[in-house]
Amino acid sequence: MTDLSPWLIATFSSKLLLYIAYAMSIGGIAATFMIQRYKPQHLPFLSYTQWGVLLGLCFSSLDFFVQVGSFSESGLAGMWDPMYIDILWQSSAGLSYKLRLAGWFGLLFLVLAMRLNATHAKPLSLMALLVSLLIAASFSMVGHTAEQAIWVRLALVLHIFIAMWWIGLLLPLTHWCKEFPANTLQQLMHEFGKQASILVSLLLMAGVGISYALEGDFKTLFNSVHGNTLLLKLGVVALILSLAALHKFRLVPNIKNQQSALALRASIQIEMRIALLILIITAVLSTLVGPSHL
Amino acid sequence: MKLLKTIMIAGLLTVSTAALAHTGIKSTYPANEQMLEAAPQQLTLNFGAPVRLMKVILMDGDHKDLKIGFKPGAEAGTSFKIAVPEIEVGEYMVSWVSMGKDGHKMSGDFSFMVHGEGMSHDDGHDDDHAT
Numbered sequence: 001m002t003d004l005s006p007w008l009i010a011t012f013s014s015k016l017l018l019y020i021a022y023a024m025s026i027g028g029i030a031a032t033f034m035i036q037r038y039k040p041q042h043l044p045f046l047s048y049t050q051w052g053v054l055l056g057l058c059f060s061s062l063d064f065f066v067q068v069g070s071f072s073e074s075g076l077a078g079m080w081d082p083m084y085i086d087i088l089w090q091s092s093a094g095l096s097y098k099l100r101l102a103g104w105f106g107l108l109f110l111v112l113a114m115r116l117n118a119t120h121a122k123p124l125s126l127m128a129l130l131v132s133l134l135i136a137a138s139f140s141m142v143g144h145t146a147e148q149a150i151w152v153r154l155a156l157v158l159h160i161f162i163a164m165w166w167i168g169l170l171l172p173l174t175h176w177c178k179e180f181p182a183n184t185l186q187q188l189m190h191e192f193g194k195q196a197s198i199l200v201s202l203l204l205m206a207g208v209g210i211s212y213a214l215e216g217d218f219k220t221l222f223n224s225v226h227g228n229t230l231l232l233k234l235g236v237v238a239l240i241l242s243l244a245a246l247h248k249f250r251l252v253p254n255i256k257n258q259q260s261a262l263a264l265r266a267s268i269q270i271e272m273r274i275a276l277l278i279l280i281i282t283a284v285l286s287t288l289v290g291p292s293h294l
Numbered sequence: 295m296k297l298l299k300t301i302m303i304a305g306l307l308t309v310s311t312a313a314l315a316h317t318g319i320k321s322t323y324p325a326n327e328q329m330l331e332a333a334p335q336q337l338t339l340n341f342g343a344p345v346r347l348m349k350v351i352l353m354d355g356d357h358k359d360l361k362i363g364f365k366p367g368a369e370a371g372t373s374f375k376i377a378v379p380e381i382e383v384g385e386y387m388v389s390w391v392s393m394g395k396d397g398h399k400m401s402g403d404f405s406f407m408v409h410g411e412g413m414s415h416d417d418g419h420d421d422d423h424a425t
Contacts, residue, residue, distance in 0.1 A: 070399060071348045071391060083366065084348070090368040091346060093397040146396035 007070035008287060014063040016283040019164070021059055023279075024052025025107055026132050026161070027168020032114070033125040034191070038184060041118040045172050046111070052168070053107045056135070060100040067093050096141040103134035136161040143286060145210065152213040155206040162203040166196060167275040170268055177265035186255040189264070193248040200244070226285065233281045240274045243267065318342060322388070324406035331410035337362075337376045337388055344370040345400070349391040355384045370395065383408050 028049025035044055065079045068088050072078035088094050110128040114121050139160050140146065140153035169192070176188055221227035251264045323338040324330055339347065350364040363377040389403035 067397070067399075071393060073349060073391060087346060087348070087366055087368045091393060091397060092395060093393075096397070142397035144396065 005070075007066065010066045011063070011070065012283050012287040014059050014066055015287055016279060018056065018059040018063055019279045019283065020276075021052050021056035022132075022135055022160075023164040023168035023275075024171075025049055025056055025135075025168070026052075026129070026164045027170070027172060028052055029107075029111075029125050029128045029132065030165055030169050031172035032121055033129065034188070036122045036125075038180075038188060041121055043114060043118055043121060044175070046115060048171065049111055050108075053104055053111060056100075057104040057108070060097060060104060060138075064088065064093065064097040092141050092146055096138040099134050099138035099141065103131060103138065106131040106134065133157065133161060136164070148210075148213055152210050155209045159203055159206040159210065162199045162206075165199065166203075167272075167279070170272045170275060174265050174268045174272070177261045177268070182255050182257055182261060185261055186252060189247075189252040189255070193252060196244070197248070200241075229281060229285055233278065233285065236274060236278050236281060240271060240278065243271050243274065247271075318400065319390070319392075319402055322404050324404075326404035326406070328406045330406060330408045333381045333408045333410075334378055334406075336378055339374045339376075339390060341372050341392065343395070344372055345392040345394050346370050347374045347390065347392050348399075349389075350374075350376055351389050352378065353387045353389070354381075355386070357387075360386075381408060383410070 028045040031045050032043055032049070035042055065085075068081065068084045069076065069079035071088065072081045072084040074081065078084065089097075107128055110124050110131065114124045114128075136157045140156045145153050145156045173189070173192065176185060180188060221231050247264060247267060251260070251267060254260050255264060318341070320340045320342045321338075322340070323336075324334055337350065337352070339350070346366070346368065347364075348366045350362065352360045352362050354360060360381065361379060385405060385407050387403055387405040389401065391399065391401045393399060
């Protein structure tokens with residue numbers, strides 16, 4: 001386990017906040033895209049998306065300058081050291097930051113375009129989903145997959161994108177439980193369930209592929225802090241998958257009235273909390289506990 | 295089906311986290327805890343894979359930083375030589391910070407002792423490491 005320096009805690013926090021902002025952005029855009037069939041030219045959760053994008057810009061920058069500070073090792077002022085900014089800008093951390101900036105500014109532009117002209121909400125939101133892949137790609141430039149084969153890095157991009165799509169859509173889903181009548185809601189939830197079952201299968205396959213490429217040894221799950229944290233994540237992911245299955249096979253087919261819609265809503269709210277826990281554990285895994293080298 | 299699901303979940307969880315050995319330092323000159331007859335003219339740090347050397351500090355026995363000609367550069371490399379000013383007999387400690395290609399921060403330190411007169415000595419290639 002690495003020492004808990006203030007820089008490490010700052011890295012952990014900026015990474016976690018970046019995950020949340022990314023989930024909000026993709027979730028909001030995906031919700032806009034999905035709702036077009038039911039409410040054309042309707043822009044739900046525009047402020048949710050916008051906040052996600054703005055926070056994403058802030059936290060990506062924070063993440064970069066925290067790294068500058070951590071390398072320059074000269075206190076808080078070290079975050080603005082031009083020499084270290086220059087070096088990091090040219091490194092993989094800089095490349096990752098450039099991709100993020102391109103992604104966030106692209107999203108900001110598209111969200112503003114949607115606001116100005118809601119008639120093109122569908123193509124614009126589809127374009128925004130594609131642009132947000134840039135941000136997912138930024139995660140494959142740094143960290144453990146950075147030097148892996150291209151397919152491993154692509155799998156990581158896919159993995160992050162789908163995970164954030166899922167998590168970010170949960171809040172819009174809870175709102176729809178209150179907004180739509182039972183039959184429309186059921187149709188919407190059914191559509192989400194269909195998309196999710198394909199995407200989550202891809203998410204899991206990507207996960208299996210990456211872990212096969214990276215590790216291949218499951219012994220470390222039991223005899224290292226990192227492995228144990230990973231097992232904790234495994235448990236929580238099993239929990240969220242069970243809950244998602246409960247929604248798809250029990251609660252959604254049972255939507256008949258407002259009461260059953262609210263029951264689904266309450267359950268999705270629990271799912272959101274579990275999702276947050278997964279993001280926290282993921283941020284811990286990628287910053288606070290280093291992988292063991294057994 | 296349930297087993298398959300469990301296996302898939304296990305895979306999912308190892309994603310962003312699985313181990314990949316981070317590039318540590320391979321050897322240094324002077325080596326850790328090496329006793330030198332004469333003061334070294336330069337420090338050498340050898341890494342197992344290309345890294346960017348971000349910081350090198352040379353401290354004397356009183357933990358006072360000494361001025362050395364180190365400037366971090368954007369170029370990655372495996373071997374770095376840093377000129378050392380004239381130093382006297384005594385204990386010294388070097389601490390370094392490097393960045394791997396994946397952006398990972400690594401740091402470490404090593405110490406050495408000069409107990410002869412401050413004559414120059416060519417750089418050697420002892421292998422010992424300290425992290």
